Amino acid sequence: MMMIPEKKLQVAILLYDGMTALDAIGPYEVFQAPTLGTDVRFVAREKGVKRTDFGRLRLTADYSLAETTSPDILVVPGTAFPQAVMGDQLVLEWIAQVHRTTTWTTSVCTGALGLAAAGVLQGLKATTHWLAHDILQQFGAIPTKARVVRDGKVVTAAGVSSGIDMALTLVAEEYGADAAQLIQLLIEYDPQPPFDAGSPDKAPSAIVTAAREEFSKLVVMP
Numbered sequence: 001m002m003m004i005p006e007k008k009l010q011v012a013i014l015l016y017d018g019m020t021a022l023d024a025i026g027p028y029e030v031f032q033a034p035t036l037g038t039d040v041r042f043v044a045r046e047k048g049v050k051r052t053d054f055g056r057l058r059l060t061a062d063y064s065l066a067e068t069t070s071p072d073i074l075v076v077p078g079t080a081f082p083q084a085v086m087g088d089q090l091v092l093e094w095i096a097q098v099h100r101t102t103t104w105t106t107s108v109c110t111g112a113l114g115l116a117a118a119g120v121l122q123g124l125k126a127t128t129h130w131l132a133h134d135i136l137q138q139f140g141a142i143p144t145k146a147r148v149v150r151d152g153k154v155v156t157a158a159g160v161s162s163g164i165d166m167a168l169t170l171v172a173e174e175y176g177a178d179a180a181q182l183i184q185l186l187i188e189y190d191p192q193p194p195f196d197a198g199s200p201d202k203a204p205s206a207i208v209t210a211a212r213e214e215f216s217k218l219v220v221m222p
Helices: 021-031 089-099 111-117 130-138 162-175 177-186 205-218
Strands: 010-014 039-044 048-051 058-061 073-076 104-108 148-151 154-157
Touching: 010 021, 010 089, 021 039, 021 058, 021 073, 021 104, 021 162, 039 058, 073 089, 073 111, 073 162, 089 104, 089 111, 104 111, 104 162, 111 130, 111 154, 130 205, 148 162, 154 162, 162 177
Parallel strands: 010 039, 010 073, 073 104, 104 154
Antiparallel strands: 048 058, 148 154
């Protein structure tokens, strides 16, 4: 049986009204593994309940930004409504401030737009949801087609489900490949999707077109 590592990292997962649940919960399920002994915090502008993007699910932040000033790992989840994070100056200032001392600053999906708006991605390679790559470029980032992209201490993950891959990548960096593989096995993360349509390079063209149309109707971009 693997022992809990001596190092105890603090992981701050940002919550806000309008965020996408799996962007936060995917990394949470990896980082909270008892084998790591991490201090995983759900953090928000103010403590309390936050509604996810379409209002059907609620998550609770037990810590405020003011109570979390030096996390080792920052996770910024994405949203169907990027202004929810990009338009909150206090949150952007907090991201920029804690980024100075983090070991890893990370995002999932359109959470990368929050990092970009906070000035974190200037000149860096980064990824986000495939439909938002153009916006990354507007903030001086270098959009990169990959599921997980690392540039220095900044690690960005592509669409919603890729947050699990990002978290496992960081566990391997901090605790070793065995620790990451143990967690992967414990959560039985063994993707075998029924269709090979998880990226615009693989999906049928008609499906890609339909996705763009749905995105334009649902997603409010700045």
